[in-house]
Amino acid sequence: MRRRTIIAAPMLALVVAALSGCGSSVKFAAPAQVTKTSVAMNSMATANVGDPILSEVAYKAQPGAVIHDGVSGFYKMARFNVPAGTSLVKASMGEAEWFCSRPPMVFSAMGVPMGPACFRDKAGDGSFDEMDNGISGFGASSISPIPYSKTDVLLGDESRKELIYQGTANNVLRLSYREYNSSIQRPEFTxxxxxxxxGKDDEIIFKGARFLIHSVANNILQYTPISTIAKQ
Known part of the structure; x- marks a missing residue:
């Protein structure tokens, strides 16, 4: 579904601001390294043959949001077009929390970039209800509600590490370790x-990851992960 918001303001003020170098007031959230695991540490789990007993995904990201409905039209006589599914990065303007496009998405009628398209959920109800273009001095304007969901905005590729249960025979536990990069389908390392x-509660360690092996019955492994794979 597409929404259109029309907000009027003098075009001359926007053009003067662009030419005079009126700076952006947007401060984007700092990137962070994120690591997620397939199982909770220190909680008992089970795995069938071919299942990972531990899978770790690591990536660099900024906190952000995805806008569910596209929005286009005019913002204070500047044109904008933000398609549905656009990723927005968490940012601040003053004390308020906003979510802004990384590239400029607000332009003057002459095509001059005015700044990012920024949205705020002032009511805190899961829909954006204010818009700003991140240029100091123009201020926010109310818009029709636009639903969104929070997510991580990835910066570059993600890496994935898996330790896969390959079965047990004659009290010998077999595991397969694989490393992936998101840009490559096949494992980079195995x-x-x-x-x-x-016996019961054997402890095994691989690349810093520690597990307690409780039992194996009909090739179903019961175990508790204690620690994750160490950074190399």
Missing amino acids: QDVTYTLS
């Missing part, structure tokens, strides 16, 4: 390892 189990 390694097969085995562990001889001596």
Whole structure:
């Protein structure tokens, strides 16, 4: 669904601001390294043959949001077009929390970039209800509600590490380790390892990841992950 918001203001003021170098007041959230695991540490889990007993995904990201409905039209006589599915990055203008496009999405009638398209959920109800273009001195304007959802905005590729259960025979536990990069479908690195189990609650360690192996019945592994794979 597409929404159109029309807000009037003198074009001359916008052009003068663009030519005079009126700076952006947007401060984007700092990037952070994010790591997510497939299982919770120190909680008992089970795995069938071929299942990962631990999968880790790591990536660099900024907190952000995805706009669900496209919005286009005029903002204070500047034109804008923000398609549905556009990723917005968390930002601040003053004390308020906003979500802004990284590239400029607000332009003057002459095509001069005016700044990012910024949205705010002032009511806190899961819909953006204010818009700003991030240029100091123009201020926010109310808009028709636009639903959104919060998400991480990835910066570059993500990496994935998996330790996969390959079965147990004669008390020998077999695991396969794989490393992936999001830009490559096949594993960049693989390694097969085995562990001889001596009884209940055997502890195994691989690349810093620690597990307690509780039991194996009908090739179903019951275990508790203690720590994640160490950074290399």
